[in-house]
Amino acid sequence: MDFEKVIDRNKTNSMKWDFVSERYGSSDLWPMWVADMDFQAPQPVLDAMQKVLDHGIFGYHRRPASLREATTSWIQKRFDWTLSNDQLVFTPGVVPAISHLIQTFTEKGDGIIIQPPVYYPFYALIDNNERKLLRNPLKETENGFTVDLEDLEKQMQAGAKMLLLCSPHNPIGRVWKQEELEAVADLCEKYDVFVVSDEIHADLVLEGKHIPFSKAAAEKNIEVITCMAPSKTFNLAALQLSYVVFEKKASQKKYEAHLKRQFVEIDNPFATVAAEAAYREGEEWLENLLDYVRGNVKFVKQYIETNMPEMKVIEPEGTYLVWVDMSGLNMEASKLQSWLREEGKLALSDGHIFGEEGAGFARINVACPRNNVEEGLSRLQKAYNNR
Ligand SMILES: Cc1ncc(COP(=O)(O)O)c(C=O)c1O
Incomplete structure (x- = not known):
């Protein structure tokens, strides 16, 4: 568990490192963008995958009952949420799962609410499926970002069928509290809106406690469908x-029938053993990871506050993504984007891609050795000083 160890990811077909030029137009940028980690997965995961590799046969594969059991035990232990093993439907990724859910439970033209600034593929999921995008931007209060309930009610009155929740929220890093989730659930009940809750970051809580929306809303008469994964938690994306x-x-049957029609039914033996080993034996690794990420977040906050006072760090309660307010630099979104690339030599996630509310912000991925964080911040500071 040496999170300080720098492992070269160049020339490994890594999206973050090797495809930076394709995405950002230049190969000499320091990559702190896409949400994966520069750390190796836990040793038990590597061992389990090695065993499959040594066996050497990669024919058609099915997910075993033991994976379901490992998953529900993990969820019970981490979130005190009791599930039966047959409540889970495995899908290749959370984004494809959401797309299949939209196709299964909504019709063309149906309204789907999102809460920008938010994980940008949500826009494409709604758009590509020809559903209507309903925006409920988060509001900034003196205690940080929260849900704008008044506006949420307006969006529901505008005819929403589904709410696509991001919990914990990417990119602002909020871990929603029971009261906030309940208030949202109250409105969903009142307007008969069902919820797809993307909880892919649920395990990555730095402060507070993740409460599954389904659990928070248990007393309400609403339907909640939850998407989870070990992919962000253990770096298995x-x-x-x-x-x-x-x-x-x-609903589960309807969804399973949809997947069957699309032939989404081939499973991968490496993923099976990796997920099962992670859930059974990865907890200590995760606790150490969270401590390390907390240290990186603190480091970023102090560094920016001390050296770049016109920027403001929105300290995340969850995720390993740090949302930084750079609006104090008074640059238009496109100018900020080119400044970060051309002067900072950095590949960060530009705030405006998460929605217009993100203009003036950038998201920095700190799931990497401290040395790599320092390299990124010193580039940023150099550009800041030379402005
Ligand atoms: C909120 C959220 N949902 C989904 C994903 C991606 O999920 P997957 O790779 O399983 O499709 C991400 C990755 O950054 C994310 O932040």
């Missing part, structure tokens, strides 16, 4: 394993 948790059997 490329293995493409996620799962959807259903509360209602009828």
Whole structure:
């Protein structure tokens, strides 16, 4: 568990490192963008995958009952949320799962609410499926960002069918509190809106406690469908394993029938053993990771506050993503974007891609050795000083 160890990811077909030029137009940028980590997965995961590799046969594969059991035990332990093993439907990734959920439970033209600034593929999921985008921007209060309930009610009155929740929230790093989730659930009940809750970052809580929306809303008469995965938690994104948790059997059957029609049914043996080993034996690794990420977040906050006072760090309660307010630099979104690239030599996630509310912000991924964080920040400071 040496999170300080720098492992070269160049020339490994890494999206973050090797495809920076394709995405950002230049190869000499320091990559702190896409949400994966520059750390190796826990040793038990590597050992389990090695065993599959040594066996050497990669024919058609099915997910075993033991994976379901490991998953529900993890969820019970981490979130005190009791699920039965047959409530889970495995899908390759959370984004494809959400797309399939939209196709299964909504019709063309139906309204879907999102809460920008938010994980940008949400826009494409709604747009590509020809659903209507309803925006409920988060509001900034003196205590940080929260849900604008008044506006949420307006969006529901405008005819929303579904709310696509991001919990914990990417990119602002909020870990929603029971009261906030309940207030949202009250409105969903009042306007008969069902919720797809993307909880992919649920394990990555730095402060507070993740409460599954389904659990927070248990007393309400609403339907909640939850998407989770071990991919962000243990750095397994490329293995493409996620799962959807259903509360209602009828909905689950409908979704399974949809997947069957699309032939989404081939499983990957590496993903199976990796996920199972992570859930059974990865907890200590995760606790150490969270401590390390907390240290990186603190480091970023202090560094920016001390050296770049015109920027403001929005301290995340969850995720390893730090949302930085650079509006004090008084640059238009496109100018800020080119300044970060051309002067900062940095590949960060530009705030405006998460929605217009993100203009003037940038998201910095700090799931990397401290040395790599320092390199990124010193580039930023150099550009800041030379402005
Ligand atoms: C909120 C959220 N949902 C989904 C994903 C991606 O999920 P997957 O790779 O399983 O499709 C991410 C990755 O950054 C994310 O932040």
